[in-house]
Amino acid sequence: MEKVFHFDSPREVYTADACVITCFDARFDQALRKFLKRLGIGLFDHVKIAGSAKPWAAPEGDADAEYLLRALRTSIRLHAPRRLVLIAHNDCGAYPGVAPEIVAADIARAAAFARKAEPSLDVESYFADFDGIYRVG
Numbered sequence: 001m002e003k004v005f006h007f008d009s010p011r012e013v014y015t016a017d018a019c020v021i022t023c024f025d026a027r028f029d030q031a032l033r034k035f036l037k038r039l040g041i042g043l044f045d046h047v048k049i050a051g052s053a054k055p056w057a058a059p060e061g062d063a064d065a066e067y068l069l070r071a072l073r074t075s076i077r078l079h080a081p082r083r084l085v086l087i088a089h090n091d092c093g094a095y096p097g098v099a100p101e102i103v104a105a106d107i108a109r110a111a112a113f114a115r116k117a118e119p120s121l122d123v124e125s126y127f128a129d130f131d132g133i134y135r136v137g
């Protein structure tokens, strides 16, 4: 290996304030970071996947639903978050032509699935729109 960049990263293993699942759509990055800070979430395990927690809205036999669950459980095992935050967003490529209400309903269904799968977590679900972030469910 050849060092191409110098930066000192912390070596200490951390306890995460939350595990956060979002889409990878970068338009909402700034809003999400500020919103999470507002929620008191500074250090978090961030699972980014196209469509956010959409696979958990209809999880039966869905490989992505299993993948997401494994990611969440790895976060729990390594960094012991007490909260799970699920955030969907408007104009998501995983929901072409779908009304915001349908996308919001999916993130609420995903939250219900997560509560059942990991009852010890506080699960919150939100919908990011271009003018701010809305609580769902």
Ligand SMILES: [Zn+2]
Pocket (backbone or CB within 6 Å): 023, 024, 025, 050, 051, 052, 089, 091, 092, 093, 094
């Ligand atoms: Zn998206």
